[in-house]
Amino acid sequence: AQSVTQLGSHVSVSEGALVLLRCNYSSSVPPYLFWYVQYPNQGLQLLLKYTSAATLVKGINGFEAEFKKSETSFHLTKPSAHMRDAAEYFCAVRRGGSNYKLTFGKGTLLTVNP
Amino acid sequence: DTEVTQTPKHLVMGMTNKKSLKCEQHMGHRAMYWYKQKAKKPPELMFVYSYEKLSINESVPSRFSPECPNSSLLNLHLHALQPEDSALYLCASSQEAGLGSSYNEQFFGPGTRLTVL
Numbered sequence: 001a002q003s004v005t006q007l008g009s010h011v012s013v014s015e016g017a018l019v020l021l022r023c024n025y026s027s028s029v030p031p032y033l034f035w036y037v038q039y040p041n042q043g044l045q046l047l048l049k050y051t052s053a054a055t056l057v058k059g060i061n062g063f064e065a066e067f068k069k070s071e072t073s074f075h076l077t078k079p080s081a082h083m084r085d086a087a088e089y090f091c092a093v094r095r096g097g098s099n100y101k102l103t104f105g106k107g108t109l110l111t112v113n114p
Numbered sequence: 115d116t117e118v119t120q121t122p123k124h125l126v127m128g129m130t131n132k133k134s135l136k137c138e139q140h141m142g143h144r145a146m147y148w149y150k151q152k153a154k155k156p157p158e159l160m161f162v163y164s165y166e167k168l169s170i171n172e173s174v175p176s177r178f179s180p181e182c183p184n185s186s187l188l189n190l191h192l193h194a195l196q197p198e199d200s201a202l203y204l205c206a207s208s209q210e211a212g213l214g215s216s217y218n219e220q221f222f223g224p225g226t227r228l229t230v231l
Binding site: 042043044049101102106107 | 118120145147154155156157159162164169170204206208219220221222223224225227
Protein backbone atom coordinates (compact mmCIF):
# COMPACT_ATOMS: atom_id res chain seq x y z
CA ALA A 1 0.00 0.00 0.00
CA GLN A 2 1.13 3.50 -0.70
CA SER A 3 1.92 5.80 2.20
CA VAL A 4 3.70 9.01 3.09
CA THR A 5 5.70 9.85 6.17
CA GLN A 6 6.12 13.40 7.34
CA LEU A 7 9.14 13.83 9.53
CA GLY A 8 8.49 16.24 12.36
CA SER A 9 5.01 16.92 13.63
CA HIS A 10 6.00 20.48 14.51
CA VAL A 11 8.47 22.80 12.82
CA SER A 12 9.23 26.26 14.18
CA VAL A 13 11.10 28.91 12.19
CA SER A 14 11.78 32.61 12.46
CA GLU A 15 10.21 35.03 10.04
CA GLY A 16 12.48 35.31 7.00
CA ALA A 17 14.11 31.92 7.58
CA LEU A 18 14.07 28.93 5.27
CA VAL A 19 11.11 26.60 5.60
CA LEU A 20 11.76 22.88 5.06
CA LEU A 21 8.98 20.36 5.61
CA ARG A 22 9.88 16.75 4.96
CA CYS A 23 7.85 14.08 3.21
CA ASN A 24 8.94 10.59 2.20
CA TYR A 25 6.76 8.24 0.23
CA SER A 26 6.64 4.51 -0.20
CA SER A 27 5.45 3.35 -3.53
CA SER A 28 6.19 0.51 -5.88
CA VAL A 29 4.94 2.51 -8.85
CA PRO A 30 5.35 6.18 -9.78
CA PRO A 31 3.33 8.09 -7.24
CA TYR A 32 1.13 11.12 -7.58
CA LEU A 33 2.15 13.46 -4.78
CA PHE A 34 0.50 16.53 -3.33
CA TRP A 35 1.11 19.11 -0.64
CA TYR A 36 -1.91 20.70 1.03
CA VAL A 37 -2.06 23.52 3.57
CA GLN A 38 -4.75 23.94 6.21
CA TYR A 39 -5.11 27.24 8.03
CA PRO A 40 -6.91 27.21 11.39
CA ASN A 41 -10.60 26.38 11.11
CA GLN A 42 -10.45 26.08 7.35
CA GLY A 43 -10.45 23.38 4.70
CA LEU A 44 -7.42 22.15 2.79
CA GLN A 45 -5.87 24.14 -0.02
CA LEU A 46 -3.61 22.60 -2.64
CA LEU A 47 -0.11 24.09 -2.59
CA LEU A 48 1.39 22.01 -5.39
CA LYS A 49 1.36 18.62 -7.07
CA TYR A 50 3.93 16.35 -8.67
CA THR A 51 2.98 15.54 -12.25
CA SER A 52 6.23 13.90 -13.44
CA ALA A 53 6.72 16.73 -15.94
CA ALA A 54 9.48 18.23 -13.81
CA THR A 55 11.18 17.15 -10.61
CA LEU A 56 11.11 20.69 -9.20
CA VAL A 57 7.54 21.80 -8.72
CA LYS A 58 6.55 25.38 -8.00
CA GLY A 59 3.37 26.05 -6.09
CA ILE A 60 1.43 28.93 -4.66
CA ASN A 61 2.60 31.37 -1.98
CA GLY A 62 6.27 30.90 -2.90
CA PHE A 63 6.44 27.22 -1.99
CA GLU A 64 8.17 24.58 -4.06
CA ALA A 65 8.97 20.90 -3.73
CA GLU A 66 11.54 18.63 -5.31
CA PHE A 67 10.78 15.04 -6.25
CA LYS A 68 13.81 12.81 -5.61
CA LYS A 69 13.20 9.27 -6.68
CA SER A 70 16.52 8.02 -5.31
CA GLU A 71 15.56 9.28 -1.86
CA THR A 72 11.78 8.65 -2.23
CA SER A 73 11.27 12.18 -1.01
CA PHE A 74 9.10 15.17 -1.87
CA HIS A 75 10.17 17.85 0.59
CA LEU A 76 8.45 21.23 0.68
CA THR A 77 10.52 24.39 0.89
CA LYS A 78 10.14 28.14 0.96
CA PRO A 79 13.15 30.46 1.00
CA SER A 80 11.72 33.02 3.41
CA ALA A 81 8.94 32.36 5.90
CA HIS A 82 6.11 34.82 6.51
CA MET A 83 3.87 34.98 9.54
CA ARG A 84 0.94 34.08 7.30
CA ASP A 85 2.58 30.72 6.49
CA ALA A 86 1.75 29.44 9.97
CA ALA A 87 -0.55 26.49 9.34
CA GLU A 88 -0.77 22.69 9.18
CA TYR A 89 0.82 21.12 6.13
CA PHE A 90 -0.13 17.71 4.76
CA CYS A 91 1.72 15.61 2.24
CA ALA A 92 -0.50 13.18 0.34
CA VAL A 93 -0.09 10.40 -2.20
CA ARG A 94 -2.61 9.01 -4.62
CA ARG A 95 -2.49 5.85 -6.62
CA GLY A 96 -3.12 6.10 -10.33
CA GLY A 97 -5.76 4.51 -12.44
CA SER A 98 -9.26 4.53 -11.06
CA ASN A 99 -8.24 4.72 -7.43
CA TYR A 100 -9.67 7.84 -5.85
CA LYS A 101 -8.09 7.56 -2.49
CA LEU A 102 -5.68 10.17 -1.18
CA THR A 103 -3.47 8.91 1.62
CA PHE A 104 -2.36 11.73 3.87
CA GLY A 105 0.66 12.02 6.08
CA LYS A 106 0.10 12.90 9.71
CA GLY A 107 0.76 16.56 9.09
CA THR A 108 3.36 19.09 10.16
CA LEU A 109 2.40 22.17 12.11
CA LEU A 110 4.49 25.14 11.04
CA THR A 111 4.85 28.03 13.46
CA VAL A 112 6.57 31.24 12.43
CA ASN A 113 8.14 33.39 15.13
CA PRO A 114 8.50 37.15 14.70
CA ASP B 115 -16.01 29.38 -9.98
CA THR B 116 -13.33 27.22 -8.33
CA GLU B 117 -15.01 26.85 -5.00
CA VAL B 118 -16.57 24.10 -2.94
CA THR B 119 -19.13 25.43 -0.50
CA GLN B 120 -20.40 23.71 2.61
CA THR B 121 -23.31 24.49 4.91
CA PRO B 122 -23.70 24.91 7.75
CA LYS B 123 -20.35 26.16 9.01
CA HIS B 124 -21.09 24.95 12.53
CA LEU B 125 -23.61 22.41 13.78
CA VAL B 126 -24.47 21.31 17.30
CA MET B 127 -26.79 18.34 17.66
CA GLY B 128 -28.01 15.92 20.25
CA MET B 129 -27.65 12.19 19.92
CA THR B 130 -31.29 11.76 18.94
CA ASN B 131 -31.36 14.50 16.31
CA LYS B 132 -31.43 14.13 12.54
CA LYS B 133 -29.47 16.70 10.57
CA SER B 134 -27.84 17.06 7.17
CA LEU B 135 -24.62 18.55 5.89
CA LYS B 136 -24.60 20.04 2.42
CA CYS B 137 -21.86 20.48 -0.14
CA GLU B 138 -22.00 22.16 -3.53
CA GLN B 139 -19.57 22.71 -6.40
CA HIS B 140 -20.04 24.28 -9.82
CA MET B 141 -16.75 23.28 -11.41
CA GLY B 142 -18.27 20.44 -13.42
CA HIS B 143 -16.46 17.90 -11.29
CA ARG B 144 -17.85 14.37 -11.43
CA ALA B 145 -16.21 12.96 -8.30
CA MET B 146 -17.18 14.15 -4.82
CA TYR B 147 -15.91 13.10 -1.41
CA TRP B 148 -16.73 13.23 2.28
CA TYR B 149 -13.90 13.29 4.81
CA LYS B 150 -13.88 13.34 8.59
CA GLN B 151 -11.10 15.18 10.39
CA LYS B 152 -10.45 15.01 14.11
CA ALA B 153 -8.34 17.65 15.80
CA LYS B 154 -4.63 17.50 14.97
CA LYS B 155 -5.18 14.55 12.60
CA PRO B 156 -5.24 14.24 8.81
CA PRO B 157 -8.56 13.88 7.00
CA GLU B 158 -10.00 10.37 6.82
CA LEU B 159 -11.94 9.39 3.74
CA MET B 160 -15.56 8.37 4.36
CA PHE B 161 -17.33 8.20 0.98
CA VAL B 162 -16.63 8.79 -2.69
CA TYR B 163 -19.24 9.46 -5.36
CA SER B 164 -18.35 9.17 -8.99
CA TYR B 165 -20.89 10.28 -11.61
CA GLU B 166 -23.51 10.47 -8.83
CA LYS B 167 -22.99 6.85 -7.84
CA LEU B 168 -21.48 5.72 -4.57
CA SER B 169 -18.07 4.37 -5.43
CA ILE B 170 -16.35 3.96 -2.09
CA ASN B 171 -17.69 3.52 1.43
CA GLU B 172 -14.82 3.25 3.88
CA SER B 173 -16.78 1.06 6.32
CA VAL B 174 -18.56 4.08 7.74
CA PRO B 175 -21.30 3.40 10.36
CA SER B 176 -24.83 3.53 9.02
CA ARG B 177 -25.66 6.54 11.18
CA PHE B 178 -23.91 8.46 8.37
CA SER B 179 -25.86 8.33 5.13
CA PRO B 180 -24.53 10.05 2.01
CA GLU B 181 -26.63 11.23 -0.90
CA CYS B 182 -25.74 12.73 -4.25
CA PRO B 183 -28.92 14.29 -5.72
CA ASN B 184 -27.13 15.64 -8.80
CA SER B 185 -23.66 16.27 -10.14
CA SER B 186 -23.25 19.50 -8.16
CA LEU B 187 -24.62 18.52 -4.78
CA LEU B 188 -23.54 16.15 -2.07
CA ASN B 189 -25.33 15.62 1.23
CA LEU B 190 -24.43 13.78 4.38
CA HIS B 191 -27.41 12.79 6.51
CA LEU B 192 -26.74 12.31 10.20
CA HIS B 193 -28.85 10.33 12.64
CA ALA B 194 -28.26 9.01 16.15
CA LEU B 195 -24.69 10.21 16.26
CA GLN B 196 -22.32 9.66 19.16
CA PRO B 197 -20.14 12.28 20.89
CA GLU B 198 -17.07 10.70 19.29
CA ASP B 199 -18.49 11.71 15.90
CA SER B 200 -17.72 15.32 16.75
CA ALA B 201 -15.23 16.50 14.14
CA LEU B 202 -14.68 18.71 11.12
CA TYR B 203 -16.45 17.24 8.10
CA LEU B 204 -14.86 18.16 4.81
CA CYS B 205 -16.30 17.86 1.35
CA ALA B 206 -14.07 17.73 -1.71
CA SER B 207 -14.47 17.36 -5.44
CA SER B 208 -12.25 16.45 -8.37
CA GLN B 209 -12.67 16.47 -12.12
CA GLU B 210 -12.89 12.70 -12.20
CA ALA B 211 -10.74 9.84 -11.11
CA GLY B 212 -10.80 7.43 -13.97
CA LEU B 213 -7.99 6.42 -16.24
CA GLY B 214 -6.00 9.33 -17.55
CA SER B 215 -6.95 11.63 -14.71
CA SER B 216 -4.47 10.52 -12.13
CA TYR B 217 -3.20 13.98 -11.41
CA ASN B 218 -6.57 15.57 -10.84
CA GLU B 219 -6.38 17.23 -7.52
CA GLN B 220 -9.16 17.36 -4.99
CA PHE B 221 -10.62 20.76 -4.13
CA PHE B 222 -11.77 21.03 -0.53
CA GLY B 223 -14.55 23.02 1.03
CA PRO B 224 -14.14 24.93 4.32
CA GLY B 225 -15.81 22.17 6.32
CA THR B 226 -18.62 21.87 8.82
CA ARG B 227 -17.60 21.81 12.47
CA LEU B 228 -19.93 19.25 14.08
CA THR B 229 -20.42 18.90 17.81
CA VAL B 230 -22.52 16.04 19.17
CA LEU B 231 -23.77 16.49 22.71
